[in-house]
Amino acid sequence: MKFSSQAVAKPYFIAAIGLFTLQIVFGLTLGLQYVLGDFLFPEIPFNVARMVHTNLLIIWVLFGFMGASYYLVPEESDVELYSPKLALWLFWIFLSASVLTVIGYLAVPYATLAEITGNDILPTMGREFLEQPTLTKIGIVVVVLGFLFNLGMTILKGRKTVITMVLMIGLVGLAVMFLFSFYNPENLVLDKIFWWWVVHLWVEGVWELILGAIMAFVLIKITGIDREVIEKWLYMIIAMALITGILGTGHHYFWIGTPDYWQVLGSIFSALEPIPFFMMTLFAFSMINKRRRDHPNKVAALWAMGTGVMAFLGAGVWGFMHTLAPVNYYTHGTQITAAHGHMAFYGAYAMIVMTMISYAMPNMRGRVANSAKAQSWEVWGFWLMTISMVLITLFLTAAGVLQVWLQRYTDMPQSFMVVQDQLAIFYWLRFAAGVGFLAGVGTYIASFFIKGEAVGLANAAR
């Protein structure tokens, strides 16, 4: 760690891991509700548990992005963070708002929460992933603005690098697109069109810039490869991300009342969306293969390569699988979508945050890398989580194929619930894989508490 102010990233990472764990617990609850329909009903109905599951995901990834930025920007800019105090204040505001929101979801019926938080004044609630009360959304905007201000001031007084530029474009994009969550027209079709400006243009747009910037930073640090090379890769990856991803939004405009030409445009451009993710994989592997030094933090390199591969599989391959309009006509809104969503989010955004944590956390705890023993626990956590996620995805895909066949494709289509009953075996297997994932999370967390012999930067040059 070059600057003491980078340490403000630590509480952000700890909160991220805590909320991640809670997300998985709710994921398991949902998995059980798929097979034991009355589990926790009516105390925690499915919609509440799902909202907690998906919102926690968004929140903890945002905590991860913020922590990563607070760590990365001072080091890249070669100055102390503009205001560590502001960063800590925003941390506590963001954490309390998140916790209060989740308590609100669980404590009262959603309609009551909508009423007491003034959803009648500015209705923004009740839309997938944007379920947060309007007050929480305003809180998120305030926190993100303060965060951007803090980073911006740091960059202004320091060195400007490609990585911080790309990161800032991504983060400003994140903030700007989120403003569309306040636009909720009475016309459902318009509502859906602009809802995707938040959801798609986040995860298949500006978030990829953030991902790329974090990846580039970690790769420079652990491989010692020349900055010029890394930056060229970064520009090409994010160029492909936006060139394919912006018109790729069209793959959400197939069946929501939008004109038919979106079926052609959306199919073509979203079919190209795997390219940036494939490049990300090549990037990570080739930089690590050509490394100029052997960094003792081996597990950070594993996370970086894992992010590339899993993002390519989850977002790229599983996305492509159902993105062409004639295919999507049958698969839209089935377990195929769920399969893709799980692996894509884990592979791209959960894993990049863990890549950064894996690299930065030992530095913040006063060592170049964790002990071999702690690293081996973390490697176990990596594989348990990753393999479990592959299994979750495969079981959901199997469920999805069967669902499409029984409910959509045959001459004698069966009703939704009749089909769901026949998918039970895959839902049970998915649940088992989910338990494996939780074990992975436990192992991962345990790795932070494992001691062992310290490792040093003995072999700086290779």
Place this chain on the structure above:
Amino acid sequence: MSETFTKTMARNIFYGGSLFFILVFLGLIFHTTRVLPERDHRENITPQVVLGKKLWEDNNCIGCHTLMGEGAYFAPELANVYQRLGESKDAIISFIKYRPAEGVPGRRSMPQFNLSDEELDALAEFLKWTSEINDGDWPPNIQG
């Protein structure tokens, strides 16, 4: 990547390519919003449909159901529920109205939302209006 392909070139592709596709996208969105009235039949959005959408949101229906394929995959698609239940608003209303508060043992069940008759009617009107949107003939069949 080779030496002839420089970082400056990569940067220009990023800024130029992104800007170009942002403009194309904005143009297409503008066109889409122009032609949308023919497809969404917005002339039929009555105050009841508006109230119905508000209730749809306030009760987080999307947390279990899909609507035009978007939402959660725990409960049936509702963009064509009006047709599935025999083009009957009453069938939609009674389904929602008579959900057992304690659920159905061992089965998935919709919660009891305790909506008033006026609210039930608005929700049904919203689902009826939604079912008439020209959405590329989706879903493929009546089962959703």
